[in-house]
Amino acid sequence: MHISSQFDSGNIRVIQADDPNNIVLAINKDNQSDFYQWFHFGLRGEVNQLHTLRITELAKSAYPKGWEGYNVCASYDRQTWFRVESEFDGDSLTFSLALEHAQVYFAYFTPYSYERHLDLLSDAQCAAQCELRFLGETLDGRDLSMLVIGEEDDAKRKIWITARQHPGESMAEWCxxxxxxxxxxxxxGVARALLNDAVFYIVPNMNPDGSVRGHLRTNAAGINLNREWATPSLEKSPEVYYVLNAMREIGVDMYLDLHGDEALPYNFVAGSEGIPAYSAHLADLESRFKQALLQATPEFQDEYGYAKDAPGQANLTIASNAVGQAFTCLAYTVEMPFKDNNNLPDPLFGWSAQRCQQFGEDLLVATRAVVSHLR
Structure with missing residues (x-):
């Protein structure tokens, strides 16, 4: 029996692995940080043998409530990821699997590899209406890249999408x-209509270093990028620094920041009602967007989510608040679950990469509902 995490986004620490009925593991912290929750590792064992694994020390993980009602993701071919029934006792997550093949992989959510990220960028740039732009270099020396989709024109709305500021939220890049x-x-037709009126500026992975390192929430320096939007720096948060500079150069009419939520088993959005610049116009745009998304897909709901900020009390270090305030624009944080959508549960796969992709398509339907009202 052998356990390994020495690969892209791998993260696990082996405490005990001499008995397939009692495999004890723990998750490594993000570099220079106390955050930990993302795991991704491979297990090689005997076919048909039941293996029982226990991930420990979770009471002090970043989001202990994220383990309640959560089922581990597993895959034999690293393409199709299914759920394994899991039990959380307040500190340990226990799950068992009789191996159908000698090698199986486990992860907190379906991984989105750096190689797939590079393939996504390369494939996209081959489309006539898409340009791949280099924004800058990360602390580990990786490219921070942006896709510009649509023919740029001052008359068109400028719509920005960022994903995966928190690298363990791989559902954001799938979306x-x-x-x-x-x-x-x-x-x-939706895409063609949108590109008649808008240009999209998409950063599909804001945190490639953290993604490869197997981090949950931070970049290579242990910095939570979604608390850096007030005063980003090249020393600590070049990813935010470069994107914010590009936004200032180009302008922003609408912004969606894609994330995953560990605890809440729903898709939802968090608006910018607490920013000083909030107005009746922004409230109307938020309402139009949500109503269109509710009509577009049963995967979205507006009952469960984060508490709304009081007027003028928004945290302006958070991306959607900072951008909404700086550009007086519609700005939403979009959250997807690590668990499942309780309104439309799927016991076999839970919330999955495929559902993330479809949700991303549906977000464009809601975007089309507001695009003509953005200015």
Whole structure:
């Protein structure tokens, strides 16, 4: 029996692995940070043998409530990820699997590899209406890249999408991929209509270093990028620094920041009602967007989510608040679950990469409902 996490986004620490009935593991912290929750590892064992694994020390993880009602993701081929029934006792997550093949992988959510990220960018740039732009270099020396989709024109609305500021929230890049693929489909009427009126600026992975390192929430320096939007720096948060500079150069009419939520088993949005610049116009745009998304997909709901900020009390270090305030624009944080959508549960797969992609496509329907009202 062998356990390994020495690969892209791998993260696990082996405490005990000499008995398949009692495998004890723990999750490594993000570099220079106390955050930990993302795991991704491979197990090689005997076919048909039941293996029982216990991930420990979770009471002090970033979001202990994220383990309640959560089922582990597993895959034999690293393409199809299914759920394994899991039990949380307040500190340990226990799950068992009789191996159908000698090698199986487990992860907190379906991983989105750096290689797939590079493939996404390369494939997209081959489309006539898409340009790949280099924004800058991360602390680990990786490219921070942006896709510009649509023909740029001052008269067109400028719509920005960022994903995966928190690298363990891989569902965010799966969602971004769905958006990108639909926008680049020249036979899709929604995409064609949107690109007549808007240009999309999409950063599908804001945190490539954290993604490869197997981090939950931070970049290579242990910095939570979604608390850096007031005063980003090249030393600590070049990812935010470069994107914010590009926004200032180009302008922003609408902004969606794609995330995953560990605890809440729903898709929802968090608006910018607490920013000083909030107005009746922004409230109307938020309402139009939500109503259109509710009509577009049963995967979205507006009953469960984060508490709304009081007027003028928004945290302006958070991306959607900072951008909404700086550009007086519609700005939403879009949250998807690590668990499942309790309104439309799927016991076999839970909330999945495929559902993320479809949700990304549906977000474009809601975007079309507001695009003509953005200015």
């Amino acid at each position: 971004a991929e769905g958006m990108i693929n639909r926008l680049l489909d020249d036979q899709d």
